[in-house]
Amino acid sequence: MKKKTSRFLVFAAFTVPAFAAILVSVEVPFLMSVLYSFTKWNGLDRVPLFIGMANYTEIFLDDPDMMRALSFTFQQTFFRVILTNAIALLLAVLLDGEIRGKNALRAIFYIPNIISLIVIGYIWRFIFSKGFDSFYEMTKAPIFMLSWLGDGDMAFGSVLLVSVWQSIGFYLVIYIAGLQIVPRDVIEASMIDGAGPHSRFYKITLPLIMPSVTVAVFHSLSNSLKSFDVIFSLTNGGPGIATTTIALDIYKTAFVVSRFGYGTAKSVLLFLLILAFTFFQVKMFKSREIEA
Amino acid sequence: MKRHPSTLIIDVLLWIFALLYLYPLLLVVINSFKTFSEITTNVVALPKSLLMDNFRNAFRLMEYPRLFLNTLIATAIGVVGVIAVSALAGYKLSRTKTKYSWVLFIILIAPMMIPFHSFMIALVKVAKGMGLTRTPMGLGVLYWGLGAPLALFMYHGFVKSIPMELDDCALIDGASPFRAFAQVIFPLLQPVTVSVIVLNAMWMWNDFLLPLLILSGSKKAYTLQLAAYNFFGQYKIEWNYAMAGVLLTLMPAVVFYLALQQYIIKGMVSGAVKS
Numbered sequence: 001m002k003k004k005t006s007r008f009l010v011f012a013a014f015t016v017p018a019f020a021a022i023l024v025s026v027e028v029p030f031l032m033s034v035l036y037s038f039t040k041w042n043g044l045d046r047v048p049l050f051i052g053m054a055n056y057t058e059i060f061l062d063d064p065d066m067m068r069a070l071s072f073t074f075q076q077t078f079f080r081v082i083l084t085n086a087i088a089l090l091l092a093v094l095l096d097g098e099i100r101g102k103n104a105l106r107a108i109f110y111i112p113n114i115i116s117l118i119v120i121g122y123i124w125r126f127i128f129s130k131g132f133d134s135f136y137e138m139t140k141a142p143i144f145m146l147s148w149l150g151d152g153d154m155a156f157g158s159v160l161l162v163s164v165w166q167s168i169g170f171y172l173v174i175y176i177a178g179l180q181i182v183p184r185d186v187i188e189a190s191m192i193d194g195a196g197p198h199s200r201f202y203k204i205t206l207p208l209i210m211p212s213v214t215v216a217v218f219h220s221l222s223n224s225l226k227s228f229d230v231i232f233s234l235t236n237g238g239p240g241i242a243t244t245t246i247a248l249d250i251y252k253t254a255f256v257v258s259r260f261g262y263g264t265a266k267s268v269l270l271f272l273l274i275l276a277f278t279f280f281q282v283k284m285f286k287s288r289e290i291e292a
Numbered sequence: 293m294k295r296h297p298s299t300l301i302i303d304v305l306l307w308i309f310a311l312l313y314l315y316p317l318l319l320v321v322i323n324s325f326k327t328f329s330e331i332t333t334n335v336v337a338l339p340k341s342l343l344m345d346n347f348r349n350a351f352r353l354m355e356y357p358r359l360f361l362n363t364l365i366a367t368a369i370g371v372v373g374v375i376a377v378s379a380l381a382g383y384k385l386s387r388t389k390t391k392y393s394w395v396l397f398i399i400l401i402a403p404m405m406i407p408f409h410s411f412m413i414a415l416v417k418v419a420k421g422m423g424l425t426r427t428p429m430g431l432g433v434l435y436w437g438l439g440a441p442l443a444l445f446m447y448h449g450f451v452k453s454i455p456m457e458l459d460d461c462a463l464i465d466g467a468s469p470f471r472a473f474a475q476v477i478f479p480l481l482q483p484v485t486v487s488v489i490v491l492n493a494m495w496m497w498n499d500f501l502l503p504l505l506i507l508s509g510s511k512k513a514y515t516l517q518l519a520a521y522n523f524f525g526q527y528k529i530e531w532n533y534a535m536a537g538v539l540l541t542l543m544p545a546v547v548f549y550l551a552l553q554q555y556i557i558k559g560m561v562s563g564a565v566k567s
Contacts, residue, residue, distance in 0.1 A: 010384075010469045011384055011388060011393075013469075013470075014380045014381055014383065014384035014469075014473075015380070015381045015384055015385060015396060015400075017376070017377040017380060017381070018377040018378055018380065018381035018382075018400055018440050018444055019381070019396070019399075019400060020437075021373070021377050021436035021437035021440050022400055022403055022437040022440050022441060023437070024418060024422065024434075024437050025415065025418075025434050025435075025436065025437025025438050026403040026406060026411060026415075026437050026438060026441070027399075027403060028414075028418055029411040029412075029413075029414035029415040029417075029418050030403075030406055030410065030411040030414070032411075032414035032417070032418070033410065033411045033413060033414045036413070036414060043417075091306075094302060094306060095306075097299065097302075098299055099299070099302065099303055099306060100303050101307070105306060105307070105310050106557075107553060108310045108313065108314055109310065109313065110549075110557065111314065111317065111546070111549075112313075112317070114494065114498075114545050114546060114548075114549045114556075115498070115542045115545065115546070116497075116498035116499075116500060116517045116520075116541070116542070116545070117498070117500065118500040118517050118520065118521050119517070119520060119538055119541050119542050122520075122521075122524050122534070122538060123316055123317070123320055123538060124316065126319075126320070126323075126531060126534070126535065126538075127316050127319065130323075130331065130335050130531055131316070131319055131335050131336075133335070134334050134335035134336045135336070137334070138336065165313070165316075170560065170564070173557050173560060173561055174561060174564055174565070177561045177565075215564060215565055216564075219564060222407065225407075226407045226408070226409050228409065228501060229500050229501065232500070232521075233521060233524070246409075247409040250409055250412075250413070251409075251412075251501075254413045255413075255505070260413055263413050264413050264414065267409055267410040267411065267412070267413060268410060270407060270409055270410050271406060271407060271410035274407050274410075275405060278405075
């Protein structure tokens, strides 16, 4: 009996610190968010007012700004997932070959990924304004005279460009790691059988690195759906609200206009969206993975 | 293997692409050495002289040493705490093969699926209630629970590869469970610990949103990223100061990266694949 108690105490001593930390920083705030999402709460009131589903109905029936943010985020996510993964995979395949200085190249593509997103956004603000002015002076190419951050449609492209530019290095590294596991003998056997580079890629390499594709698409999907920092410093959601993402909209709802209850409802919706999207993505991609 | 002539073309194209890729960063470096009027006339041209004034001014105006220290405190407290709580729990949960242990494990790693933005509003309230706002120390403590789920998951998996006999030997020799863990097991977890350090240090050092939420209004506690954001807002027109500020802000992470490149890439991959 005594031994059992002391075993339990040791177990508790090892696990309670982690449990407490996770409760404080994630689980309690998350459960509170779910509860607050059914209330009207301005952050100052001691007791938030219970209003049932009113916040959720407002999101869908009476909040064109949030609808705009949802649609912007989905469109960005669509293009970002495809572009980052396509470019990163292409670069990985090239860098997996006999390229001079491939380690240096890999390091170069990774550099933007170690700079904070807030600084990345600001650097590109400089490039789009001052940099492009000078490029225009030199080349007279009209593309540099366009309003890259001032026009809604252009800003969509600018945000996309910066996000893809920043994150390629990360996905490149995942794909390179995946390619290194592809067994050489399988590749060689296919070459002996006369498979060209294209069919070799689609029929052999791609199926074998599907686990890396699943991981990379998962990360790009969830990172795009919750993107915040780059936009905060690059456009701050503008012009108007043209580049406001869901996460930025949540931030502004809570901390700029002080509608905390309503903000938590949006944040619970974001959680459900990311969960649903990534769940289906992983399920769909997993079914295509094969054993080497 | 014989080199195909077309690989030379791919080499050249890749290198051109890589240089274009880094060009925006090169422009930052170039312009941080220029005077204000040099930037206004031409961004692309090289600076006339290697002027250090921008750095001196940005360093002073940002109050850089304090920002560096604040960020270092938050990051160090965060990283050490994440390692401590998750190595202990990951080890014990991996060794205890009961139903309850499994349930607790699931409860502790489930937060990996919860995006930060979906609970940040209430987190601010919790942090305020616990007195963790407005100090870099409090910020560091808040990182513990945010970083622990993934780290715990990584430790939990790795411990399985360490034979149980080692624990038993240490315990028979009369070591307490803590000493057995600290002196025998923990050193063997080093590969995971390195990945956890790299993943968490890079994230905490570069994090912006949590410091924004937790430290707003108390300038003395600002981290580098948070202060940089304010600095850029303040010196909108003086691009020369701003560019020097950008360089000062990204320099520590870049130096860390260049020094530990192998570990960083390995750590990032293992973190990405495991989650």
